[in-house]
Amino acid sequence: MSDLECLARYPFGEPTGLGIHPHHSACQSLGGLTRIRPPHGDDAWLVTRHEDIRAVLADRRFSRAVAVARDEPRLAAVPLQTSVLSLDPPEHTSVRRLLAGALGFNGPRVAELRGTAQERCAHLIDGMIAQGAPADLAEHFAIPLTGEITCELLGVPFADRELFRDGLEALASTLPEEVVGPRISALYAYIDELCAAGRAEAGDDVLGELTRAREGDTRLSDDGFFTEVISDLLLAGYYNTSTQLLNAVYLLLTHPDQLRLLEHDPELMPRAVEELLRYAPFPAHVTFARYATEDVEIGGTHVRAGEAVLVALPAGNFDEAAFENPEKLDLTRSKNTHLSFGHGLHHCLGGPLVRMLFQTALSALLERLPDLRLAVPESELPWQDSLELRRLQQLPVTWRQPRP
Template sequence: MFDREPLARYPFDEPAGLGVHPAHSDCRSRGGLTRVRPPHGDDAWLVTRHEDIRAVLADRRFSRAVAVTRDEPRTAAVPLQTSVLALDPPDHTDVRRQVAGALGFNGPRIAGLRDASRERCARLIDGMLAHGAPLDLAEHFATPLSGEITCELLGVPFADRELFRDGLEALASTLPQEVVGPRIAAIYAYVDELCAARRVEAGDDVLGVLTRARDDAARLSDDSFFTELISDLLLAGYYNTSTQFLNAVYLLLTHPEQLRRLRDDPGLMPRAVEELLRYAPFPAHVTFARYATEDVHVGGTLVRAGEAVLAALPSGNFDRTVFEDPAKLDLSRSKNPHLSFGHGLHHCLGGPLVRMLFQIALSALLDRLPDLRLAVPEHELPWQPGLELRRLVRLPVTWGPLPG
């Protein structure tokens, strides 16, 4: 099927920190799409330009459901099987409506979460001050903040985190299936038990609301689908959010002139959060594959029916036809239509929560710890390999007067 140009291995290289490989820029400048061979699954067309990414993600001629019937191109060893991320309308429309209603990210719900987030930030920073510097911001702030908020919202006991934390990492892993398979099976077993208990006593949290909806929604009544859906929601809120928050703090602490601007002008915070979300690659390389259900032209390239495309969201976020001087972190950037929450049918429902949480948490850190800084040289910060995310293993920070 692919016979038009030579294949390129993708990802182009192992990521270094939060850098986006320059080969993406080369692809954008050539125009059209680039044929690639990922580590697993079918060959695909790589979509790198902002305009083309938006077009693909919004075009219903590109199907996620077909991917379940194929060996979809991917960086992870284990493909999605039954998640909402593998549905097309009308099934996708029905399930997404149920999930959106359960999350309830409207004015009242977000207002309540905002108050809870402020309280948790204050308590966690109190704990940091009591512990004393230096400490790991991941362990003492980012992970418990996103973890507690997510677990309370979903109805998953935060006290059980030792039972599901390794499984969440496995869901985001690019390690071999024999390594991650048992850990994924373990988290699915945990969620199965949790869901069975909720059949008896549902509650008013997301898991309870969706449990009550199972008898009225065909896809939610499928046990495997429901387990993977809840696991994906837990992964997004607990693991992905803490990962991106650490990346945001890392960017601030390694761009002192931008950090100074934000400290001097707290009103920049909403724009700053959007820029931090744009700049930190999410996911590390590409989002989930789509398959063309008919011949489609994208950016001057003919994608034939049955061929797969991979949208490189981080590449789109560095497209200089959309973002002025995209390689520069600019917290005052006014035009910022980034793609970090995706686009189209499958765009992330958690965007309002992430934006709110980042603004509150960063404001709290800068207010209570105005001299927050790295506790080790930047080159000593450990990045975790084998993930579909760019994640720091830990972020050692300190505060207080400089020595001497």
């Protein structure tokens, strides 16, 4: 038996920048699934191949609801709280339908939000120009852009961000429970107060829509569940989207040949965004666990009923069987079936919004800030530790004479 086959501890090592640990690729080459022992919870099967990940995520014999009653395998000390991410059909189907209707990420709604995003990008870039280079693209662009749009959409006051930012980071943290627990409790207490106020006067935002829907849905009528749904939406829209937008800009600035390509051919933007989403690992390692409800064969491995699996979406995005030269950032890539929004029942509802925000934000930056580049050596960029996702604390940039 090879050393790789004997590997049990997961993650395989500390992440570096946006790099994927090479053992993921080695697991793919061995075939089948890999048995692992994560920092917390049950042992699990690690799924690394693109085809196998899609199979697991589309197979209803793998359950999220079972995980609620188990010590599910995970990187974070605190288990995933009960929310729509912990439901199976038919409960999942009804709640997700309500969320999809409230979010309204269809063509007309996203087109409407595009106008708002363009206005916000112009305003934020004006502020950066007025302040002068260098500027931190995290604090002065990515976070306020995604934060303001998400908060307006959900009905959460952006002015309250100091009350919930710390809690959102705690939800994504791998620090001990005694460290993150009080921060998460404070976040839930804030959202509880917000929901209580929303019941008195439900607006036209997502919080208002879901408040009105609570009367007809037994799941949403549960106060704890409702709070966790809102926190998940806030985490995804505010924290996760700003993280990935920063990662996308970082990738462009550290791949100048691809940046020049996009500058010279703006029509490439939609395809470029898909490649940036593929290349930046999200989450950094694995998504939440699923349990087999009966014996299942996946990739030549027999998964027994009651065993857990963890899918490594970033590994699937770098699978040579699915992508030609996956290690190369190629903004012209035409075949790009990336897994960054997941797959199957729990695929991300916010995909259309994220794509629009990326296209709008990157276009605005490249149009207004010529010769956009890092203001410090790449080795000096600060990455946040102890998170389930890779996040830059700051992204200082500079530029030459800006365009009006």
